[in-house]
Amino acid sequence: MSETGIRVVYGLLGDGNLAVVDDLANRFGVRFVPVNREDIAVSAADAHVRLTGELAVASVTHGPGLTNTLTALHEAARAGTPMLLLTGDTDPEDLAHNQKIDQPATVGPTGADYVRVASASTITADFSRAVRQAALQRRPVVLDVPAPFLAQQVEYEWHSSGIHEAPSVSPDPDLLDRALGVIASSSRPIILAGRGCVEAGARDEVENLAEVLNAPVATTLGARGLFRGHPFELGVMGTVGSTLCAEIVAEADCLVALGAGLNRYTTAYGSLLQGKSVVQVDTDRAAVGRWCHVDAVVVGDGSIVAGQMTEMLSRHDEAPPGLVSEGLRDRLAAYDPSAEFEDRSDGNRIDSRTLMIWLDRVMPADRVVVCDVGGFMETPLRYLEVVDPRAQVLPARFGAVGLGMGAAIGAGVADPRRPTLLVTGDGGWMMGGINGLDTAVREGLDLVVLVLNDGGYGIERRALEARGSASEIASMPWPDPNEVAVALGGESLVVRSRADLEKARGAIEN
16 A cells, blocks of 8 residues: 555544555554544545545545535535545445445535546456546545455555656646736736746745836745745735735736636735736646736746746746835834734733734744634735745635634644644534544644634624624634633633733643
8 A cells, every 4th residue: 555655544433444545554554543524534534635635535434424424525525525435335236224325426516536446356446446546536436345346455556647747737838928028018027936946946046037027926826835934025915915015016006826726815806906007928729818808918927937938938038127126125124013913902802913923932933823714804814924835725615614723633743844823713622623623632633723703793793883783693602622621632812912921822832
């Protein structure tokens, strides 16, 4: 099994998957991380892949075991995570089995692929096919092993998945020339790098292009940290970007987007593109121009395109005046995020913005940050930095509350060298946090969980108030998160004021 690179299986045992997980753990030495709910297993494997790029596996039983994964499976599919969900299926001749469902039909709407093992003798070949499909299609694959095969003994024979590194995509010369014409006609370009540049390892090439253009560099949320340490890095561009980034982007007359999707959050619903020509570079033809109008399109690898652009622009004697200057360097160096707002901490509650800025400075810089879904999200996404773009894990493609703890477990297991910070709301804590904290404690993970507790579902409460309705139906008398955390084996404290932060510092450092 070492040929697959699989180190970990996250799962919950049942009669449909027990035999397979037993063999993986006790015959092949794969680490098994038991969890308390099936969706946590999928979220953990999803985060494991996002953080490391290596193949991870979740495993559940048939019927309700599979249906309990569906929300997390939707998330992994929308994120394009190549992972395996290993499940069993009931005996096709046992028509009265109370866990019998149509498993292919159940999986289909999630966007994941489905592979059914054809026979006991083909199990390794079918496994290899599932691995290949996950890698090439960039999505989860559910590998289904019918019950009658589980008791059969077969000789192990490895079948290669036949996956080879895809060739880099070179741009069409005419499209590249048109894009260069748009860039050359501008005087204040700015470069935006997205996740495609992270995957392509294109930092050096993009920085070289920025130097030729006298352009500052920004990233999408998915590429946060790519240019860490660069003197003209603007940080994340978009709805969670700083006011300083927005001000400088507004001064630009051309945006060169490399491996960036330009969705409504990155463009702040189009407002950050106003008054600019836009050049978009992406390997995916379907991605270019998908969310907004662009003036020039180049289909190609961001690293290759940036390198060719730099070479061709360097032949010209005159570079654009650009936005890069000592004045800009000074503005960026002097930027203080706490100056963007008035601290509303009052002794009973601490301003979450103040808390995030403090956490950003106190937590080790080399950390993994996992952010759950909820009305609190903008604050951690604005103020919590990472040194490595992969170290920001955001299970938010499906907009589902409660997947954060599963992702934090996967991150902590996948990379134990770094501490993991999970930021969740009280709703997400009750949905997934409680179910997963037991696993995190049992596995000894270096995990800090921040529960932002407003006593209910804040967005829904505000929506009810906007309707002129009583908001009590969105308020929840939760069990005390601190008492629950201690009962599950964790340590806990409450932060209500700046004075409490010193206690929190000691807990984090220990």
